[in-house]
Amino acid sequence: MVANKEMCNMAKRIILVTNIFFQYFVLTITFCTHIQPSVENGLTTNYSHRFLASIPKNVPAQTTVLDLSYNSISEIWISDFRSLSKMQTLNLSHNLIRELDFNIFQCNETLEHLDLSHNHLQTASCHPITSLKHLDLSYNNFSDIPLCSEFGTMLNLKYLGLSVKKIQKSNFRFLAHLQLNTLVLDLEGLSEYGSGILVFNTKNLHIIMPSNSDFHVLSDLEINATESLDLSNIHEKHIIDLCTFLPNGNKNASLLNLTLHNIQCDWKGLMYILQTVWESTIEHLVISNGGQMDVPETFKFNHTDTSLRSLTIKQTTFTTIYSEPTPMYRLFANMNITALTISDAGLIYMLCPSQYSHFKYLDFSNNSLTDALFESCNNLTLLQSLILQRNKFKNLMGVSLMTSPMKALKYLDMSKNLLQYKDNRNKCHWGENLLKLNLSSNMLSESVFRCLPLNIQILDLHSNNILTIPKDIMELRALEEINLASNKLADLPGCLQFRSLRLLNIEMNSLTSPSSEFYHSCQSLKELKAGHNPFKCSCEIRQFINLQRKGLLKLVDWPGSYLCWYPEVLRGIRLEDFHVSDIICNTTQLITVIVIVVVAAVALVFFLCFYFHIPWYLKMIWQWTQVKRRNWKSHPEDHLNTLQFHAFVSYSEHDSEWVKNVLIPNLEKEDGSIRICQHERNFVAGKSIVENIIDCIEKSYKSIFVLSPNFVQSEWCHYELYFAHHQLFSEDGYGLILILLELIPTYVIPARYHKLKALMAKRTYLEWPKDKSKQGLFWANLRAAIQIKLPKNEEIN
Template sequence: MAKARRPVTRNVCTVFIFITAFWNNIQSTEETGFSAVYSDRFLNQVPKNLPAEATVLDLSHNNISQLQISDFSYILRLQVLNLSHNVIQELNFSVFQYNENLEHLDLSHNVLQTLSCHLALSLRHLNLAYNNYTDMLMCPAIDMPKLQYLGLGAKRIQGSDFSALTNLQLDTLFLSLEDLSEYRPKSIPVFNMKTIQIVFHPHRDFRILSDLELNATESLELCNIHDEQVSELKMFLLKLSRRGRLLNLTLNNMRCSWDEFISILQAAWETTVEHLVISNATWMDATNANNFNYTKTSLKTLVIKQTIITSIKSDPQHMYRIFSNMNVTALTVSGAKLIHMLCPSNPSQFTYLCFSDNILTDAVFKNCNNLALLETLILSVNQLTSLIKMSLMTSCMMSLKHLDMSQNLLQYEAQEKGCHWGENLAELNLSSNLLSHSVFHCLPVNIQKLDLQNNLIASIPKETVELRALEELNLAFNRLSDLPGCGQFRSLRLLNTEMNSIVAPSPEFYRTCQNIREVKAEHNPFRCSCEIREFVDLSKQGLMVLVGWPESYLCEYPEDVRGIQLEEFHVSELVCNTTLLVAVVLVITVVFVAVVCGLCIYLDIPWYLKMIWQWTQVKHRIWKNKPEDVLDHLEFHAFISYSEHDSDWVKNVLIPNLEKEDGSIQICQHERNFIAGKSIVENIIDCIEKSYRSIFVLSPNFVQSEWCHYELYFAHHKLFQENANNLILLVLEPIPPYIIPTKYYKLKALMAKRTYMEWPAEKSKQGLFWANLRAAIQIRLPEKLIHFE
């Protein structure tokens, strides 16, 4: 049965140190290897089905109590093994005899009591801290010539405990002394490691710092500096003075008063330390005005983070003044709840200032002229509200290149005037604020990198001042509806518009963004239509890199293609190319019209249509006439006027086809119906008056006949006198206009205004011709007057 798991230490020092060390060691391995993670699986033993190709294996936070050779013998490429936070009691390094590539082994936070170190390994990183050791080591010697990092811990330290380290050329030594209950003075040797990390017991003082001697150490990290250890730390720093090689000092989880903090800071100021980090300090009430000596220091960087500094009983100006007048090049005070920061009293050496995660307001560094060398200023996560006031703040910072004001409450109204930024400002971070599109009226003209992500920007105004030097623009997490153009950003190389409401690139994007080399437009609701094809072609043709292409670019509209990758969306060129579509339609129309016209000419369709129209008109007129409209004096259906030269066709063709055997049609012909004794004119008039229609057989012969002219005149006179429609013009042969005599002006007018019938030479058309002609003269004559021959 597995033993109960040892309680997990939650100390912020060890968590930070272990995570940093672990990821630094496996970063290069993950780039080329395969990681297998079995953390938090409630495992009681090492699984038997581990992937043989794994190079990184994480078995942490389980209940594994024993290790066997067979557990890892087949994982020959294993390089990183994490067995921390288990319940392993015994370990013989022989279980790793087949893992010749193993470099990183973490056995911290177990219950190890015995350890066999006879096997030589190629380990570079070994962590044995936080186990049940009584003494520091159980091995008289460690045969690991490549070892660079070693983590140890114990409940008791004696003089010979570190003898096994004499043959090792370590870079980093981590000592966990949180469980230390016994310490023999002078048991700490002179360490030669470049980096030493020590976690002290938070409530016990064994005066270890008094015995600590540093020779080649460049970096020292001390955690849990409480109570008596605070004064001991001060003595250690005073002893260290300028005789050592220490360059980096980190003090984590320190509890002290403001006066003690100042004394420690002053002591570190006079050492060889160049980079000082103080984090997670508490009880930092600034109660008095302290004098601080800034001379004779090697310090270049001071970082104070996650340390709440308050002032209750004294003027906070004294606390602000200590920081603002420091003669270091880089100062960070973050997570300290500062509400203000003074301008340095004299020209400052600051090139880097970070006051993130405080509660600074717009009054910070107002009218400050002593930061002429400042190049980087970070004011993120504060209470800044006015963008125009922040621009005025930078106008005196002549060397400022990088400004970060992200995660504030900055706003800018379009009607505001007077944005004046530092002339050399090249990078500006305004992300996570309350800025709208009006921000483009208040930007540094020489800006090169601009971060405006997570604001309220819906568009880029066209009247924006041209930012000629802008190379990178971040507009992610805003409200853009289309991919903007680059008309104001001619030098733009990188554009980030992911997580907006973009449905398609704007026309200006294709026209003005020719110089862009990289676009990040992932996770937008694209509308897949013709407009998107050109955007897809940009990636296919290699004109620009689309970050996340193609898996992060999906169609959202229309509904039928939702979820399809833009790369897989296809639409016809004919649908999208208006010019091509018009050309194709025009060609098809011309071809269709030509074909129709050809068919019409070949089949003589116009003639048929003309005849059908005439027949329809005749039927319509007959339908409109009422029976009582029929005149009682009518005796004939039609009077025929023709030239004697056309008499054969009239007698043999026309009359026989109109006068059928049933006698339904009566034709008036001068040869058989003129009354003897009357003059010709009287007979013509009498026949026209007694006929329902007058049919004129037109031909070149017709226009040469004098009597035909009289007949046409009288028939035309009746047309206008009775307002009737009694004339039927039948063209037997075409009549060229030039042969019509001038006196036949009425014939010209009639042929120009009235529809006439043409005699078809083709027999196939003659049936329809006779039907139309019969329909035109068809009328019901009084029965008493019908003559039968």
């Protein structure tokens, strides 16, 4: 189990090589094992409460603090800690270790804190660890003192805890050279005691007294350098020894602090201790866990001058069921000391001192005191701190009146009571120098802001029923810190009434987003604790987030405690990760962008309309629909689409000679088998040109267009082509016949005649041949295209 120095040197060299690689793979290795440690900053490794039977093999090499407490480890070996060359603190308390060889830690040269308390240790080797500052071996099963003379060389040791069952006079001689700050001696299981002078050179001495009260350890105790003595498990016989020990000025000249834990005595024994301490050089006395004591009707106590400055009695219940409690209250109230603490004692009342008191600090927490405490009490003028938490106070007005005569009072703790304030008619009267006030965990509403000390600097109102902060309250000019956590506030309050506010705690409320007043009035605020609120992630929250991003305000617990709650789709997202466009949140910018987009869209539409002559087409459609509507109303029978002509001819006036002398004579024969509609002879007088065009096109089987450069320059020809094409699509037929009289260059056709370009590109047209030999075929094809049997009409225009 013990390794030599060569093994240690080899181990150190291996560690230097593997450390770098181990840092990268330690997490992977950890997850692959059954027990997974929690590593903080890569230095502290916690394996406590893991039901471990042995030291884990995967402890990170960089560990400086290793916690293995509260497990079932029974054995430890040098190999368990060989790789932990940087370990400074090792906690092995509350395990099942039986043997300890200090050679195990010879490779841990930086080890300073070693806790092996609450194990089953029976033996320990004599190999000192010179680097140790804290060594705790208390609450074990050692028969003799587990250390030998070699441990006198551990000059760095400041804390030492020992557990022993046998004491001889020479057992502690090796401690004479150590400059200890704290020595803990567990003598509870002491079974053998060789009486003699016990000399300890330590500032703080804690002794767990032996269960066998026949061992008079205190009688042999000599503590010339000890300032604080802590005694636990005090029996009645120990009280006699203690009261004999304390007045001996030669043995305890430097003793100033005395603490007594788990004291078993009655009221008489307590008075014996108090009177002895009162007359000794002790300055601070603490008595805790004294059980229940029945206070008698009468008793004696000499309030002479004393060195005692503070008295603390806690977890010791005083019962006065069969006696008058006034003498007990008078005993404590008239003590001319500066600090008095009586907590968890069942007190229901406390008298006002009968004369001007020296009290500067009073703590009556965890009792049953009511609003009757210190009524009209004018003798606490030196009191600076008053702790009354966990009592049964109900009236905040009464509390303020209680403190009014306390001119020196600076701190008042009224937390965890039943306080309310409903009387808005009368003003509260607080001590004029009250700077710090704790009213947390009461039943206060927003009316509490009308009953606060004007000079208050630190105010705690967390865990109440505050819904809002009224705007008509008196300004608290000196207030620097206010705690409003765990209330019902729905808005982040402004600071108009708190001009000097530096720290605001409003976590765990119903805050969704800060008010605009907050940004304008809280310029002096330095820290804000607003986590764990149901934030609404919208445009309003962006300014709040920017406070942290720009360093204008420190948000405590940012960003982990600041999460989106509304809307539901964003619930759980951290405010730090919430982003929204500036344009969406800026109304002016948004309207400007919309206007620009609309104007650009309108301009684009107008441009496209004029570029493609859409107004012209709309005008034509309007005229066509108007004609159709009038025709429908005046002559419904015209909608039978009875044809009167084989073809309607559209042409330019410049081409009229060819149409009249060539086209029409070759199509119309004397037998009248083909009838041609020509505007000069078939337009009806009195009708508009548009009406005549539409009427002629509808009465004709086909529409013939004589195309030439002159045609594309004629506005009316374009009208006729448009209406004819529209009629074509309305009848689902091919009623257009194009005759190319002369070649038309593409560039000659105006841009608005895109319909003509499309027709010429997609439809077959007849080209007028200059060669007479080819004209016969031309006429034949044209007649075939328009040849149809028309119904007979009595009158043809």
